[in-house]
Amino acid sequence: MxxxxxxxxxxxxxxxxxxxxxxxxxxxxxxxxxxxxxxxxxxxxxxxxxxxxxxxxxxxxxxxxxxxxxxxxxxxxxxxxxxxxxxxxxxxxxxxxxxxxxxxxxxxxxxxxxxxxxxxxxxxxxxxxxxxxxxxxxxxxxxxxxxxxxxxxxxxxxxxxxxxxxxxxxxxxxxxxxxxxxxxxxxxxxxxxxxxxxxxxxxxxxxxxxxxxxxxxxxxxxxxxxxxxxxxxxxxxxxxxxxxxxxxxxxxxxxxxxxxxxxxxxxxxxxxxxxxxxxxxxxxxxxxxxxxxxxxxxxxxxxxxxxxxxxxxxxxxxxxxxxxxxxxEEPAIQEALETTPLAPEVDGRIRFHRLTFGYSPDEPIITDLDLSIPSGQRVAVVGATGSGKSTLVRLIARFYDPQAGKISLDGIDLRRVSFADLRRTVALVPQEGFLFEDSLRFNLSFGRGDMTDDEVWEACRAMGIAEWVESLPEGLDTPMRERGNRLSSGERQLVALARALAVDPAIVILDEATSNLDPGTESQIEDALESLLAGRTSIVVAHRLRTARRADRVLVMEGGRVVEDGTYDDLAGRGGHFAELINTWESS
Structure with a gap:
């Protein structure tokens, strides 16, 4: 049409x-x-x-x-x-x-x-x-x-x-x-x-x-x-x-x-x-x-x-x-006529059931994937460019629906979960944090329009950016230019992370969200992420060695399939795909 x-x-x-x-x-x-x-x-x-x-x-x-x-x-x-x-x-x-x-x-x-x-x-x-x-x-x-x-x-x-x-x-x-x-x-x-x-x-x-x-x-x-x-x-x-x-x-x-x-x-x-x-x-x-x-x-x-x-x-x-x-033109992703409500306290268990997906139905990117992620587990997804890492996490956020199979959240088919429940449960931070041309307060509270200033400051302190916000001439009222151009890429990403985590989601997805940070900024947020991701199910698309090392579990993807699955130390010692990635990271 x-x-x-x-x-x-x-x-x-x-x-x-x-x-x-x-x-x-x-x-x-x-x-x-x-x-x-x-x-x-x-x-x-x-x-x-x-x-x-x-x-x-x-x-x-x-x-x-x-x-x-x-x-x-x-x-x-x-x-x-x-x-x-x-x-x-x-x-x-x-x-x-x-x-x-x-x-x-x-x-x-x-x-x-x-x-x-x-x-x-x-x-x-x-x-x-x-x-x-x-x-x-x-x-x-x-x-x-x-x-x-x-x-x-x-x-x-x-x-x-x-x-x-x-x-x-x-x-x-x-x-x-x-x-x-x-x-x-x-x-x-x-x-x-x-x-x-x-x-x-x-x-x-x-x-x-x-x-x-x-x-x-x-x-x-x-x-x-x-x-x-x-x-x-x-x-x-x-x-x-x-x-x-x-x-x-x-x-x-x-x-x-x-x-x-x-x-x-x-x-x-x-x-x-x-x-x-x-x-x-x-x-x-x-x-x-x-x-x-x-x-x-x-x-x-x-x-x-x-x-x-x-x-x-x-x-x-x-x-x-x-x-x-x-x-x-109707959106391909629609809310079910009869939804199944999630519990007030979501566990965050994720399960892929023989899932197949491609942006074009004739060209699948992920094929026949079976995968379980327990509640509270931190998973790093690694692999070469085009292996399906970002596609995997976008499916969890239900930006797309699979052509075959399904994804379940706490045992409920994701397609039967209401959009409101899904958005309060899953927070996704992309590689490039997007900021709106409005105040810093608006951008920090974007995921929850009813946030008070106290809650905004709490999120800032949790992310370790409270002192930086206080140092700005207008504090929370500081206007952001288009796409947040008055901030550095690291500062934009810190704001995006604080915004996502202020929603208090059960599942956090970081789609290469720390790959654009300079070493100083990355070091600043690692400790904050450590405490904030504790107790939450988190999936991190990793491009850095220490990001994968901090995970409870590492998934190595190639050609839309999980070819290796285990802990960092276990996979590093096998001499397989992950070991090759480690060598590549260390040499670069």
């Missing part, structure tokens, strides 16, 4: 998209009715203006009747007031409806994305997701706040003006309507060409955003390898394509509007020539002629607006198609 994102193909099932959007916005029906009523009043007030002017010219100015002129001026003033008030109400109500719908939709999409599984994020580019929540939402927002007003107002104006033209002079109105087939043909052709052109522009937006996100995230690698020029050329090629598609879309616009203006001029010339002669022949009053010319100018204007808004509508429908497609 998600593969359709970024497609240049026309949007299918337009009416279904519109009905779905309308259904999701049913709660705004009453404000929408109020906005529609105000729009009708605004349009009808404007349409009434030339008719009042006609009366003023024919019955006031020509016969020099000052009382009629006074009355017409008062009526026209009242119409202007009604138009002003109703237009303001319309603009405000439509803006409120559009912004409210966008806010709700943005929150729905964001909430849905947060609940998607890790496989989804593995196959979906960050730039595409950013494009969904920015460019696509913006396309909808422009249509909802500007397009809807124009559609409603223009439709009402065309209808009202058409009726007024026939009321004033059916003969002249019929002549004007002869231009309609040409105008409609030009507008339909414009709509088709511009729709295709702007679909391609919107498709390229996601690629531009993706390239920007990738290069900004990887700017250190770019500069470290002196590849600025190369990346500039790569981005320039993507941006050039964006420019070309934008210019192709612009060409359709610069072709259409002069043609419409030409038709409008032709209409005005015809009305001036034919209508002028009818006035001279006494078949039409001067006031009617003036009113007709005013209406004729207004007649073309809303039609041009409707044609222009067709692009906004196409963009909005394309955005809806992509956003609803995203929201329709």
């Amino acid at each position: 998600y593969s359709r994102y970024g497609s240049d193909d026309p949007v299918p099932h337009r009416m279904n998209l519109i009905r779905r959007a309308a259904k999701s916005a049913r709660y705004m029906a009453l404000p929408a009715l109020g906005a529609a009523t105000a729009a009708i009043v605004s349009s009808m007030s404007r349409v009434a203006g030339p008719l009042v002017i006609r009366e003023g010219v024919d019955k006031g100015i020509i016969p020099q009747n000052t009382s009629v002129i006074t009355n017409v001026a008062l009526i026209f003033g009242g119409i202007l007031v009604a138009q002003y008030v109703s237009t303001r109400i319309t603009l405000y109500m439509v803006a409120w409806l559009g912004e409210k719908f966008m806010m709700d939709l943005r929150n729905q999409v964001y909430s849905h994305v947060l609940r998607m599984d890790m496989a989804f994020f593995g196959r979906t580019k960050t730039g595409v997701l950013v494009s969904r929540l920015t460019a696509d939402i913006e396309s909808l927002q422009v249509f909802a706040t500007e397009g809807v007003i124009s559609v409603v107002g223009s439709t009402l104006m065309v209808t009202g003006v058409s009726i007024a033209l026939f009321v004033i002079d059916p003969f002249l109105a019929t002549i004007v309507m002869l231009l309609m087939p040409i105008l409609v043909a030009i507008s339909v052709h414009f709509g088709r060409r511009s729709g295709q052109a702007y679909r391609q522009v919107r498709s390229q937006v996601g690629r531009v955003l993706g390239a920007l996100q990738e290069n900004i995230s990887g700017v250190r690698e770019v500069q470290a390898n002196a590849q600025e020029l190369r990346q500039e050329e790569r981005f320039g090629a993507i941006d050039q394509t964006y420019y070309q598609k934008g210019m192709a879309a612009a060409k359709t616009v610069v072709t259409y509007f002069p043609q419409v203006d030409m038709l409008r001029v032709i209409g005005l010339v015809l009305v001036l020539f034919i209508g002028g002669n009818r006035v001279l022949d006494g078949e039409m009053s001067l006031g009617s002629m003036i009113a007709f010319l005013l209406y004729l100018n207004w007649f073309f204007e809303p039609i041009v607006q409707l044609a222009n808004i067709y692009n906004l509508l196409q963009g909005a429908l394309a955005a809806l198609y992509k956003l609803y497609g995203l929201m329709d």
